[in-house]
Amino acid sequence: MSAWINLLYIISSILFIFGIKKLGSAETARRGNALSAVGMTLAIVATLLYLGLEWWMVMLGMALGSAIGYAAATRVAMTGMPEMVALFNGFGGLASLLVGGAEWVKLRDGGWVHYLEGLKAQSGVAVPAWFACVAIGLTILVGGITFTGSLVAYGKLSGKLGGKPVLFAGQQVVNGVMLAVAMACLGGLVAGGDGPIALGAGLILIGLSLGIGVMMTIPIGGGDMPVVISLLNSLSGVAAALAGFIILNNVLVVAGCLVGASGIILTVIMCKAMNRTLGNVLFGGFGASTQGGG
Amino acid sequence: MDYAPLLLLLFAFTLAIFLGFELISKVPSQLHTPLMSGSNAISGITIVGALLALSEWEPALAKGVGFVAVVLAMINVVGGYVVTDRMLGMFKKKEKGGPQG
Incomplete structure (x- = not known):
């Protein structure tokens, strides 16, 4: 470059x-x-x-x-704008996931040595193999969560999914297990290199990331969706920054990180405006109608 | 392995976090949604990564995946900026009716 x-x-x-x-x-x-x-x-x-x-x-x-x-x-009508933002945000998340995916395909196609040489030729930076793999795995994870999370937020805001929180017994346990397995897959992706184990781990990771995005958003009520979209917006920035670490691109890292950090602050400000805490919004499981306002 | 360029990137990353925190302060509540929408458009910067996946010597599958990424990121970028501008446009019209003129 x-x-x-x-x-x-x-x-x-x-x-x-x-x-x-x-x-x-x-x-x-x-x-x-x-x-x-x-x-x-x-x-x-x-x-x-x-x-x-x-x-x-x-x-x-x-x-x-x-x-x-x-x-x-x-x-889009004036009233439909927030859900349109959610949809755009989801596309951005999916785009980051696919950037991670494309780099992964390159790596698997040509093998480690070839991939890292190509990366060095493009960016001028030599990275260790594990670093590229961790960056690819995290980009896929965060990008996937952003994508399906935003789709659910879009569905809830536009009324296509119904705004009521979806809660069931052991929800937190299921989420915890999914996240733990995702982390294990990330480990497999890094340890497996360009071998068959890494292929399986990577594919499961893609599936899990999409699942986690849904699971994270369904327990939150429609009234709290603006806060959730703000959080997902922050995540899409993080996904872009992580994608920047794969291809070692400074504008991706800086711009993505700016959105990630400012998005978190904005999310906290929005929660405060509703007299809520972020943890309360994410794990409270209410806010379907009465708590929303803001 | 020379870690210096990588550390430089991590350095930029860390500073950008603090900058991002500092940029947002005392935002009036009616600007929350436009600010969210505007920064959402910026997160479409992943278009840069998507474009670089389309190098001509790459395997066909990588280019195919990259192509879809370009389309999606471009929807995020163009849609994001246009929708934010529309939001802020309405905002301005409302103000014109007020004493500000």
């Missing part, structure tokens, strides 16, 4: 920082959003300067995504 590309990445990171800052105050919010959009455009243009991309796929994919995103964003 040339110095020019990295220089442009730094500028776009600065634009994201000012963008978020300005979004926090009423007079400058719209300009802040525009500023961060310029930052994003710059980051994309800088990436396109990287030689050797499959151009027709790049152009087709970007055109398709832009058209769908634009159509959805302009057509």
Whole structure:
């Protein structure tokens, strides 16, 4: 990755920082959003300067995504916007999962040595094998949780799923077990390298991450969904930052991390505005109607 | 193994956490949703990772997965910014009716 590309990445990171800052105050919010959009455009243009991309796929994919995103964003009714944000957030999470997946496919296809050499050629940074694998596993885990969690939040907000919390006996135990098995799979992915055990562990990890996202969101009532979407937004930032650690890309790490950190703070602020704590929202299992407000 | 470049990335990561914490303070409650939506659009930065998966020498499956990632990330980016702008646009119109002019 040339110095020019990295220089442009730094500028776009600065634009994201000012963008978020300005979004926090009423007079400058719209300009802040525009500023961060310029930052994003710059980051994309800088990436396109990287030689050797499959151009027709790049152009087709970007055109398709832009058209769908634009159509959805302009057509949604004013009242439907929060759930649309949840849906977009879910797509972002899935995109991060797939970035992790694509890197995993590359690794499995060419083997360790070849993959790490390619990574070094692209980013200029040499990493140990275990690091790449941990980053891939965590990206898949967090991306998957973000995806299905956001889909459930979308369903609850739009009324497609019903806003009532879904609770059953031993729910926390089931969630704990799922998370523990996911961690074990992550271990298998790292220890198994490019062998068959890692393949199984990785596939189970993908399934579990999607399951955990659902399990995490269903016990929360529809009235608390804005807080949950804010938390999932933070998670999608973390997923992007983790994806940045796979490909050793500074703009992904910085921008993703900014969203992750500011998203957590915003989530806590939103909880406070409802006179609740985050733990209370996540594990309280109520807030279906009376507690929501905010 | 030279860990210095990796540590530099971790360094940036750590500083970005603190910066992210500091950026958000005293946000008026009517801006909570636009702020969430705007930062959601930024998390679409994963588009950069998705694009880099489309290098021409990569295996076909990786490119296929990368292509889907590009489409989804682009929906997140474009949709996110447009919807945030619409939210803030409504906000401004409301203010114009007030004494602020």
